Amino acid sequence: MKETIYLDNNATTSVAPEAFEAMTPFLTDQYFNPSSMYEQAEGPAHAVEAARASIAAFLGGVAESEVVFTSCASESNNAAIFGAIRANSSRRHIITTAVEHPSVLEVCQEAAREGCEVTILGVDEHGQLDTTEFIQALRPDTLLVTIMHANNETGVIFPIEELSRLTKETDPAIVFHTDATQSLGKLDVDLTAGLEHVDMLSFSGHKLHAPKGVGVLYMRKGVPCRPFLCGGHQERGRRAGTENVSHIVALAKACELAAAAQSDEQQVRALRDRLQAALSARIPHIQVNGEGAPRLPNTLNVACHYIEGEGILYQLCEYGICASSGSACTSGSLDPSHVLKAMHVPFTAMHGSVRFSLSRYTTDAEVDSVIEVFPGIVSSLRRMSPYWDNANNRPRPDAP
Numbered sequence: 302m303k304e305t306i307y308l309d310n311n312a313t314t315s316v317a318p319e320a321f322e323a324m325t326p327f328l329t330d331q332y333f334n335p336s337s338m339y340e341q342a343e344g345p346a347h348a349v350e351a352a353r354a355s356i357a358a359f360l361g362g363v364a365e366s367e368v369v370f371t372s373c374a375s376e377s378n379n380a381a382i383f384g385a386i387r388a389n390s391s392r393r394h395i396i397t398t399a400v401e402h403p404s405v406l407e408v409c410q411e412a413a414r415e416g417c418e419v420t421i422l423g424v425d426e427h428g429q430l431d432t433t434e435f436i437q438a439l440r441p442d443t444l445l446v447t448i449m450h451a452n453n454e455t456g457v458i459f460p461i462e463e464l465s466r467l468t469k470e471t472d473p474a475i476v477f478h479t480d481a482t483q484s485l486g487k488l489d490v491d492l493t494a495g496l497e498h499v500d501m502l503s504f505s506g507h508k509l510h511a512p513k514g515v516g517v518l519y520m521r522k523g524v525p526c527r528p529f530l531c532g533g534h535q536e537r538g539r540r541a542g543t544e545n546v547s548h549i550v551a552l553a554k555a556c557e558l559a560a561a562a563q564s565d566e567q568q569v570r571a572l573r574d575r576l577q578a579a580l581s582a583r584i585p586h587i588q589v590n591g592e593g594a595p596r597l598p599n600t601l602n603v604a605c606h607y608i609e610g611e612g613i614l615y616q617l618c619e620y621g622i623c624a625s626s627g628s629a630c631t632s633g634s635l636d637p638s639h640v641l642k643a644m645h646v647p648f649t650a651m652h653g654s655v656r657f658s659l660s661r662y663t664t665d666a667e668v669d670s671v672i673e674v675f676p677g678i679v680s681s682l683r684r685m686s687p688y689w690d691n692a693n694n695r696p697r698p699d700a701p
């Protein structure tokens with residue numbers, strides 16, 4: 302099998318060896334249900350509470366009781382949005398953005414079907430929000446603002462500190478939720494300094510080197526939110542279901558490692574910037590989506606005009622390179638990404654977008670491999686493109 306060059310860390314990450322080591326005893330010897338009464342269950346019960354304390358510290362020293370374990374970020378987002386709606390029957394207005402993950406956007410659409418009114422804020426060509434438009438969208442009947450911290454496709458960072466502060470200055474009763482799935486472990490996420498106006502925050506283990514199947518919903522004390530999963534006393538009645546002890550332990554370890562690795566951010570950013578500079582220099586007619594906005598240090602979304610992102614990905618696979626495209630293949634048709642559409646990325650580039658997402662485990666040699674093969678892949682696909690003039694190696698004069 303060819304060697305894997307994994308540059309799709311915004312999709313999922315490898316489990317850190319230390320996290321794997323920490324979790325295994327809870328899959329083997331210490332398999333007891335933490336809610337059981339006998340002595341053997343004390344180990345798993347203590348492990349869950351120790352993990353909760355460690356994650357509370359990682360989030361800036363919040364109260365342990367404010368950390369609720371879930372199964373993934375999608376669940377955390379569903380729980381936050383539906384929970385806030387159910388806790389407030391007198392208000393029906395929600396604000397979100399056009400570039401959210403489907404686990405926010407589709408939940409808001411579902412809420413609209415159930416009688417809520419949803420304002421979906423657009424973004425500019427850099428992927429940024431207009432703060433004035435945001436303030437104007439706040440209404441006396443707004444119950445919830447749900448806006449992501451960093452975008453999974455482009456890495457564009459939203460000014461959550463400012464948006465949450467403006468929300469609370471306008472009306473402290475509005476619940477402010479942020480999906481921090483992509484920012485946690487990559488940016489400083491401090492819910493006591495900076496993000497102190499955020500009421501609820503979602504994230505997931507598998508984006509920061511913990512396993513799939515565990516997430517967190519941070520719920521500030523007193524936030525009005527009904528439980529999403531009912532039928533059990535776990536998580537103080539806020540999320541029923543036996544705790545996923547091994548994964549919770551691994552998540553706490555992964556957060557500890559992320560805190561210790563914060564100095565690696567510069568290294569990841571330098572690698573990403575080197576990749577971006579090399580591709581921009583070697584390939585004509587490409588654009589970096591989100592380049593004009595603050596971005597996550599690990600994410601590079603490049604749009605190659607006149608070709609299909611899927612074609613690029615298939616060819617990258619030949620070299621063992623794993624990346625992802627901006628398009629989602631739904632029911633046999635290739636729809637361009639809703640994020641790039643919202644950014645008004647030109648038609649000829651929207652379909653040719655590829656996202657590279659690095660991690661602290663990405664090496665110089667891996668980035669070199671992409672720099673070596675990517676320009677050739679783009680040229681070969683352009684030779685097959687109806688928009689490309691092969692004789693002159695440039696776009697056809699009538700290309701859109």
Ligand code: PLP
Binds near residue numbers: 375516
């Ligand atoms: N939110 C964002 C921004 C994401 O990028 C993702 C996954 O890609 C999710 C939510 C959903 O995460 P999970 O797979 O843990 O449900």
